[in-house]
Amino acid sequence: MGLVVSKSPVEITGEESISTSHAEIYQSKDSRFRNNEKIRRVAAVDIGTNSIHLVIASVDPSLNTFSIDLAEKSSTRLGNRDPENGDLTESAKERTIETLKRFKDLAFSHKVDEILLAATSAVREAPNGAGFLQQINANLGLEVELVSGPEEARLIYLGVLSGMPFGETPHILLDIGGGSTELVLADGQDARALTSTRLGAVSLQRDFVKEEPISSQRLEFLKTFIQGSLEPAINKVCSRINEGEKTALVATSGTALAIGTLAASEQQNFEFRKHGYKFTKEQLDKLIEKLLIMTPDQRRKLPSISDRRAEIIVPGALIMQVAMQMLDIEEVILSERALREGLVVDWMFRKGLLKDRFSFQGSIRERTVIHQLERFSVNRQRAERVAANALDIYDNTHGALHHDEGDGRDLLWAAALLHSCGQHINLASFHKHSWYLIRHGELLGYSQAEHLMVAAIARYHRKSLPKKRHEAWQSLFNKEHRRIVSEMSLILRLSAALDRRPEPAIASLRVACSSSEIIFYLVPEGTKQNLALEIWSLSNCIPIVKSLTGFDLKVLVD
Missing domain, CATH: 1.10.3210.10 (Hypothetical protein af1432)
Incomplete structure (x- = not known):
């Protein structure tokens, strides 16, 4: 049996390709997970540029599956680094340590066997990033893995695949983070291309958006900059698509989900389920037109996005728009699965708990x-x-x-x-x-x-x-x-x-x-x-x- 995961069956109705048999497995409260002494619990923490995400998963070794028991997020703004030297600031580090302490207590209250922690671009690029990880270890007794860009892309692939069967169709995965953007070409057996670009919603906002609404001249500059930054990754992905193959685009991360929420809210009879939701580039283009003429205060009043997300939604949406243009793709599917679920899958590999359709990735x-x-x-x-x-x-x-x-x-x-x-x-x-x-x-x-x-x-x-x-x-x-x-x-x-x-x-x-x-x-x-x-x-x-x-x-x- 392959591995699948979801919080509840209703979340997958937007993914039309999922068969009935898959849908039956997408249940976190399935009776197979009750009163089973073999169940193992693991916590996964993604220390990102804008937020820290925690999931607590119940792993069933007999079925090679896991379900998500709890998901938490806290905005720590670790990517707001010192403009002079690029260091992580003391205030951001304090917020991060406070959040990790809370997440650690929460994880152990659920009696987890292990806490998996991964730090990405914000820590990766900061001169004092390695020292900060040592500080976390000294203060909290937590060992954080500092993952490389390609490794981050691989974990994202595993996370997305855990909740979205690819079938025979190669998928392009787009993860727009705060400090980096990962682009992956993958199918159900393996990742063909893993790329990571130092281009994110937070870093673009910080470095290039000084006044809002953004002027037309600044907008053209931003699009050109994004295109130039993405070009090596796009070229690598496109070179590994076989002639005649059709691909699907899957977007993950908080920025993508926020864009999807706003796009869905524009539709009549609005009923939004994030995982598996699809929207078109035309919808995205219209949404960006509206966002560009708004001030940050006006965007904060939009439904379903946080104040912090409202600050960085425009550069994030521009990254998605330019990527879709360069890939010549007209539709995107949302995935709630990402790096944190990938950490759980990778842990299952290491413990010998996963085989079947993940076996190639397991090696x-x-x-x-x-x-x-x-x-x-x-x-x-x-x-x-x-x-x-x-x-x-x-x-x-x-x-x-x-x-x-x-x-x-x-x-x-x-x-x-x-x-x-x-x-x-x-x-x-x-x-x-x-x-x-x-x-x-x-x-x-x-x-x-x-x-x-x-x-x-x-x-x-x-x-x-x-x-x-x-x-x-x-x-x-x-x-x-x-x-x-x-x-x-x-x-x-x-x-x-x-x-x-x-x-x-x-x-x-x-x-x-x-x-x-x-x-x-x-x-x-x-x-x-x-x-x-x-x-x-x-x-x-x-x-x-x-x-x-x-x-x-x-x-x-x-």
Whole structure:
């Protein structure tokens, strides 16, 4: 069964393509979710430029589904940054921390298993953004993932797909945020194009709208600026639409929903359901004409939009209008699902709770690592040998080489596959170049913190141990991340020490641990295979293993 989600069955009546069977599943109070001890609850928080959104979801592992129990939003205006240096302001940070504290209390009152938090463009672009996330962790004990633009687009795709079956039709997803606009081309199996542009309703209002109503000259400038900003993303999306394919446009985010509300209110016999509601570009054009001649005070009196939304609705609507013009699309469908629901879906992937029509997206980590491996011309067979040995060592040395409870295993695998990607730059110091290439590459499916840890594990798999002055070490978020990197890089060091030849010399590796000793049993490929090189290589690791773990390392040939 695929995954679907909605607050109530009535919200999907605007989506004509949904079958009866899908409609039966779109029920948050379905009896299948009652009195089920296996239900797991998770909270997802999207820290955006204009607002912070919280959803609390009930996940049914037996059905691979989730329902939304609660949705909350608070306007914190985090994107109102210092005009001089671009920093997040103290007042915005205080509002954000107060909101997160309230959301944390609310989440735990619902007995959630985990709180998932993601910060997007406002924090991503602020010079003091990383420091603010550390402040949140210190004050509230909450770890926030700082997601990249493409990763934000991927999560939006997952969120939209969780509430809107695409069928065989490729969909273009448009998410107009406060500080960035994500444009995605996707179908029911995978995202073909993931783009993020530094163009948002809040940033446009702040940087370019000084007087209202907007003059005709300023309006033309804004449209031209929006078109130029969107052009690379539009071109990427259009280049991946197959000849003859018809596409549908789906808009999500608070700005899109507000535009849809206003467009619907213009119709006779007004009855508006946001999710699945459709309106045309002609309706949008007429709405923008009315909005442009209004003052902010006049827009605040419009029905169904908040004061803050009234301030930024014009630049947001212009982004949608220009995007539709450039895509040559005449109709848009609204989706209430977005990044926060995508966080829930992604969590289900990581916990092994999702399969079927999401299965291809579920392998996003594996595919993005393989993509980087091929991009940097890494010898895949050797990299996979190192990764396999690293995982064998990990699985058999808990309590000796590491004390990890599972978080580091996938990071170790990714780092093992990519650890040698810097060899084509400089063989003598390739670990440093590998760190740089991984650090600045794109690893979809990994949070920024995990991304940095993968890069650092590769960095410290050879030569010197971490030092406080190292940029790779300083970039790690906290003490726990440094512990993971230290332990996983030691395992990778041992695994890489076994890979000294172009062709494999070791048929298998067996690892055993006692209270004071770790023994590696090496099985050669053939009876005449000499493993002196591998034994010598591992012997160089003995002092490091002893100093870091207190265990002696012994190497034997079976």
